[in-house]
Amino acid sequence: MANIHPNVKQVLYTEDDIKQRVAQMGKMIEADYKDSKELVFIGILKGSFMFMSDLVRSVHLPNTLVSLDFMSISSYGHSTSSSGVVKINMDLKESIEGKDVIVVEDIIDSGLTLKHLLGMLHDRLPRSINTCVLLRKKEGLKTDVPIKYLGFDIPMVFIIGYGLDFAERYREIPYLGELKEECYKTA
Numbered sequence: 001m002a003n004i005h006p007n008v009k010q011v012l013y014t015e016d017d018i019k020q021r022v023a024q025m026g027k028m029i030e031a032d033y034k035d036s037k038e039l040v041f042i043g044i045l046k047g048s049f050m051f052m053s054d055l056v057r058s059v060h061l062p063n064t065l066v067s068l069d070f071m072s073i074s075s076y077g078h079s080t081s082s083s084g085v086v087k088i089n090m091d092l093k094e095s096i097e098g099k100d101v102i103v104v105e106d107i108i109d110s111g112l113t114l115k116h117l118l119g120m121l122h123d124r125l126p127r128s129i130n131t132c133v134l135l136r137k138k139e140g141l142k143t144d145v146p147i148k149y150l151g152f153d154i155p156m157v158f159i160i161g162y163g164l165d166f167a168e169r170y171r172e173i174p175y176l177g178e179l180k181e182e183c184y185k186t187a
Helices: 015-032 049-057 112-122
Strands: 008-013 038-045 065-074 087-090 100-108 128-136 149-153 176-179
Touching: 008 015, 015 049, 015 128, 015 149, 038 049, 049 065, 049 100, 065 112, 100 112, 112 128
Parallel strands: 038 065, 038 100, 100 128, 128 149
Antiparallel strands: 008 176, 065 087
């Protein structure tokens, strides 16, 4: 693979790997929601924006009103692991009451942030709520979180690219790669 960023230790998933898996996930969503009247994709900013864009474009539900909304929730700051302290930076613009909802998340690390979010959204009385997650660090889970649509399980390394960042850098990289430790370890 050409043009590997110098701070990437190794590429875990290429652009083609991602494209193929997102298309597969889109087909699963189509099958599961073919009878839905109204489906809301909720993207968790900022990391999910590329994934959600590609995912939504891969879902074709001509008889369903499909809409998008976004939330911004932080639990990382400038660290490489979730702090467990969840802060809502931006809430939904529209009500989800009575609607089918898919929460689109870039990565599940400890599961604490998503568990908190799902509890909060459940209280808003959607018809159904499921999750679509690009990456899961299964070994890092601290709580059981339901994931209906999963892209890839990954090892306990820090991942950048395809919307995922470290300290607001590297989101533009079109593949998913492991960030070199020297980029985030302090002396």
